[in-house]
Amino acid sequence: MKNSTIRLALALAFALACGSAQAADNVRVTRDFTDTVTPAEQQAYVAGSKAFNQCLRQHDFKYNLTAWTHETGDTYSYSYVTDPVPWATFDAMDAAVKACLPVIGSQVNPHLKGESSAFMQAMPELSHRYGQKTAPPPLIEVTYFTLKPGHQAVETFMAAAKKIAAAAAKSNRPHEYQIVRLLDAGDGAPDFLLVIPSRNWADLGTEPDPDVWKMVESVYGKSDAVAIRQSINDAVAKQSSHVDSYNAGLSYIAAGK
Known part of the structure; x- marks a missing residue:
């Protein structure tokens, strides 16, 4: 610290x-x-x-x-x-x-x-929540997105993510996720993070059915789904993922919360 x-x-x-x-x-x-x-x-x-x-x-x-x-x-x-x-x-x-x-x-x-x-x-408009939670999930998968330089990549990524979130809401998808934008993170930091909670390793390793692109296709049709996926690919320079586990022993929860 x-x-x-x-x-x-x-x-x-x-x-x-x-x-x-x-x-x-x-x-x-x-x-x-x-x-x-x-x-x-x-x-x-x-x-x-x-x-x-x-x-x-x-x-x-x-x-x-x-x-x-x-x-x-x-x-x-x-x-x-x-x-x-x-x-x-x-x-x-x-x-x-x-x-x-x-x-x-x-x-x-x-x-x-x-x-x-x-x-x-x-960024709630880019995210999909299914119900409310009262305690941290045991695991979260965190994906970093570093975009190509320029405002065009940011606008393209956000527009595509917004369409995916709208499709998830319309299809009542039970798999929640959160997208956040990093601010003042320093040189080399990603631009956006995608966070997906999991109950355990088995849950984390189970692929959603349908997967996200099949879900998008079911809402917008195949050609639009392909275009949305391609727009994300065009905007992203690199991405990587890691998994974190909730650490109750090192967390600080204020009295009364």
């Missing part, structure tokens, strides 16, 4: 996997941090993170931090995510965490190999 912020993470959290309230005049964003730790420092890092949570509890910190362990991809990494809140809340959050920054500096930072941080804005 850096000296001036709480360590969250780029794994993407339940707050985003399950969606967030958003309106044109009331945008909600999530702060995400990802810690990378060498194998030899795991035990000390976990102990330091728990000490940080204890400090937050002692000072009645009022904001949730959901923790995720990276199971594939960049393992020995931990992601932490805030709930979706207005931008102004991060000023209050920074002020509230100051009392526990010495714990980060002395018991967490020394064990870090590296970290990254980003803000993430939920």
Whole structure:
């Protein structure tokens, strides 16, 4: 964790996997941090993170931090995510965490190999939710999309994703997912994330029936489905995926929440 912020993470959290309230005049964003730790420092890092949570509890910190362990991809990494809140809340959050920054500096930072941080804005019009959840899913699959340079690629990707979400809603698809847009994530960060929750590994490994493109075809017809798929391919420069598991032991849940 850096000296001036709480360590969250780029794994993407339940707050985003399950969606967030958003309106044109009331945008909600999530702060995400990802810690990378060498194998030899795991035990000390976990102990330091728990000490940080204890400090937050002692000072009645009022904001949730959901923790995720990276199971594939960049393992020995931990992601932490805030709930979706207005931008102004991060000023209050920074002020509230100051009392526990010495714990980060002395018991967490020394064990870090590296970290990254980003803000993430939920995009409900590009996402599909089926029902409401009250607890983080055990697993999430996170797909990074890095787009080609220029606003055209962004507009093309968003238009295609919006059509897919509309098709999922129209067909009452039971498989939910969330798309978020990264903000101020730094050089080399992806532009969008796709988050799909799963109950367990068997659930994660089971392909939806019908798959997403068959679903899109059933709503728009074959030629339009092919065109939507091609437009995404044309907009994306590269993509990759990894799986995170919910880490209850490192999560901080504020009292009364």
